[in-house]
Amino acid sequence: MDSKKELRIAYGLAAILLIVGVTSYAAFSAKAPDEPIRLMFKTSAGKVLFQHKLHTIPSGYSVSCGDCHHHPEDNESAMRACGDCHDPSGKKTEAVVNTCSECHDADEFEDTDMMKKSDALHGQCIDCHKEFEAGPAECSQCHVM
Amino acid sequence: MSNEKKFIVSHAPFWHDGSSISERSYHTMLAAMPAVLFGLIQYGIPALAVISLSISTAIIWELIINKITKLPNTIGDGNAALMGLVFGMMMPATLPWWIVATGTFIAVVIGKYIFGGIGSNAFHPVVVSITILLISWNSYFDFDNALVNYDFGFPAVFPLGALKAFGTGSIHGFSLSGLLMGQQVGAIGSTFGLGLIIGGIYLILRGFIRWEISISFLAGMFLAAMIFNMANPEKFAGPFFHILTGYSLIGAFFLATEDSSSPVNCIPMLIYGAGAGILTVLIRNIGAYVDGVLYAILIMNLVNPLLDKIRPKAIGKVA
Numbered sequence: 001m002d003s004k005k006e007l008r009i010a011y012g013l014a015a016i017l018l019i020v021g022v023t024s025y026a027a028f029s030a031k032a033p034d035e036p037i038r039l040m041f042k043t044s045a046g047k048v049l050f051q052h053k054l055h056t057i058p059s060g061y062s063v064s065c066g067d068c069h070h071h072p073e074d075n076e077s078a079m080r081a082c083g084d085c086h087d088p089s090g091k092k093t094e095a096v097v098n099t100c101s102e103c104h105d106a107d108e109f110e111d112t113d114m115m116k117k118s119d120a121l122h123g124q125c126i127d128c129h130k131e132f133e134a135g136p137a138e139c140s141q142c143h144v145m
Numbered sequence: 146m147s148n149e150k151k152f153i154v155s156h157a158p159f160w161h162d163g164s165s166i167s168e169r170s171y172h173t174m175l176a177a178m179p180a181v182l183f184g185l186i187q188y189g190i191p192a193l194a195v196i197s198l199s200i201s202t203a204i205i206w207e208l209i210i211n212k213i214t215k216l217p218n219t220i221g222d223g224n225a226a227l228m229g230l231v232f233g234m235m236m237p238a239t240l241p242w243w244i245v246a247t248g249t250f251i252a253v254v255i256g257k258y259i260f261g262g263i264g265s266n267a268f269h270p271v272v273v274s275i276t277i278l279l280i281s282w283n284s285y286f287d288f289d290n291a292l293v294n295y296d297f298g299f300p301a302v303f304p305l306g307a308l309k310a311f312g313t314g315s316i317h318g319f320s321l322s323g324l325l326m327g328q329q330v331g332a333i334g335s336t337f338g339l340g341l342i343i344g345g346i347y348l349i350l351r352g353f354i355r356w357e358i359s360i361s362f363l364a365g366m367f368l369a370a371m372i373f374n375m376a377n378p379e380k381f382a383g384p385f386f387h388i389l390t391g392y393s394l395i396g397a398f399f400l401a402t403e404d405s406s407s408p409v410n411c412i413p414m415l416i417y418g419a420g421a422g423i424l425t426v427l428i429r430n431i432g433a434y435v436d437g438v439l440y441a442i443l444i445m446n447l448v449n450p451l452l453d454k455i456r457p458k459a460i461g462k463v464a
Contacts, residue, residue, distance in 0.1 A: 003221055006167045006221030006222065006223070007218065007220065007221040009167075009221070009223075010204055010220040010221050010223065010225075010226065011220075013200065013201070013204065013226055014200075014201045014204035014205055014208075014220070014226075015201075016201075017197040017198070017200045017201035018197070018198070018201035018202075018205070020193065020194075020197040021193075021194050021195075021196075021197030021198030021199075021201055021202075021242075022198070022242075024190050024191070024193050024194030024197060024198075025194045025198065025242045028190035028191070028194070031294075032294050033294055033296075036293070036294075037293065037294055037295065037296045037301075038289075038293040038294075038301060039293065040287075040289060040290045040293050047287075047289075047290070049289050049290075049293075049302060051301070053296065140310075140311075141311065144306070144310040144311075145310075
């Protein structure tokens with residue numbers, strides 16, 4: 001292979017792959033699925049990888065949506081992410097207030113204390129694991145520093 | 146005295162056998178194709194984006210640095226394209242474009258050109274690049290986090306991460322055959338063990354890489370992992386698990402064997418490979434990092450000139 005041919009191959013490779021790369025990044029960027037498959041919680045005590053889909057599918061743990069997504073109770077199609085209502089700080093931030101305001105008037109929830117996200121998640125996970133005597137029990141079995 | 150002719154040396158002119166750097170580069174890229182294609186099927190368009198941008202930007206950086214330094218245009222030798230491919234293979238499929246472009250810049254300009262270009266780099270340029278990226282943007286290289294939106298039909302945790310955090314109890318879901326067939330979370334081109342082994346064997350048979358380095362790398366890993374496993378099977382995984390996970394196989398066949406950063410004599414090659422394999426397991430088992438391949442290879446790159454001091458004595462003697 002002479003050097004001119006080698007150069008032509010390199011230029012061609014660079015041009016074609018640049019177009020493919022830019023197009024792929026621009027047009028086919030990875031989108032999060034409507035229903036999460038796994039969730040990574042990043043906490044001050046390390047990260048926690050939660051297998052969301054495994055908990056819900058029949059071949060997994062068959063946990064129904066309403067067992068965790070407890071609000072609103074009467075509408076399974078309106079599931080909210082935990083963090084929509086439970087802020088990490090436990091405060092009623094603007095985002096939390098906006099979520100609540102979608103269904104409630106301000107005076108309905110102004111006196112309501114909102115559990116912080118870590119307490120809410122700990123309660124959900126630990127209580128369920130204890131109830132079914134399955135799944136991780138120790139901190140270090142979920143939290144990875 | 147025997148009349149048998151031991152060694153015949155003719156005088157110039159010599160005939161070139163046709164081998165070239167470009168032949169070597171493109172054959173190495175060909176050898177990587179089984180693992181790359183598997184990664185593209187597994188991770189889809191995002192993986193294609195990373196691989197394509199990685200190869201193209203590596204070539205473009207080399208072209209730019211050639212122009213700036215007024216050196217001959219070397220992109221035709223395919224080395225930049227190869228570096229781009231190997232870099233892309235070691236990335237998670239969801240890596241942002243700007244990290245890909247930064248990474249190939251570090252590999253080509255800092256890893257290769259600052260040291261004097263092809264054949265002069267003391268360290269593997271791609272390994273230098275990825276270790277710098279790991280220090281700079283570590284969170285993007287957390288495979289568990291990067292791939293949360295992928296639905297796999299196998300345990301969806303990075304095997305080495307699970308092992309490090311939770312011990313061997315957490316890796317029972319992985320079968321060795323599954324790991325060999327790429328049923329594991331990881332980088333685009335580093336999970337399909339069988340494909341990497343086939344590529345490695347091809348490169349060894351064609352003489353593009355030295356078997357001494359690859360085999361001693363894997364043997365070093367095997368031995369070290371076996372000793373750890375025998376000492377504490379609850380904490381340390383067995384040797385085959387280590388060999389089939391993380392960057393082990395891509396390290397053995399595509400990283401440790403890089404020409405200018407590895408030894409040229411037989412015994413130094415064996416020491417170099419075994420040292421990198423043993424260090425990999427040491428870093429994984431008792432070090433701070435989940436995978437030790439990159440740091441192990443960098444350390445052995447560093448001692449490479451010293452190892453090459455072990456060489457055959459010159460024939461004849463000084464009067």
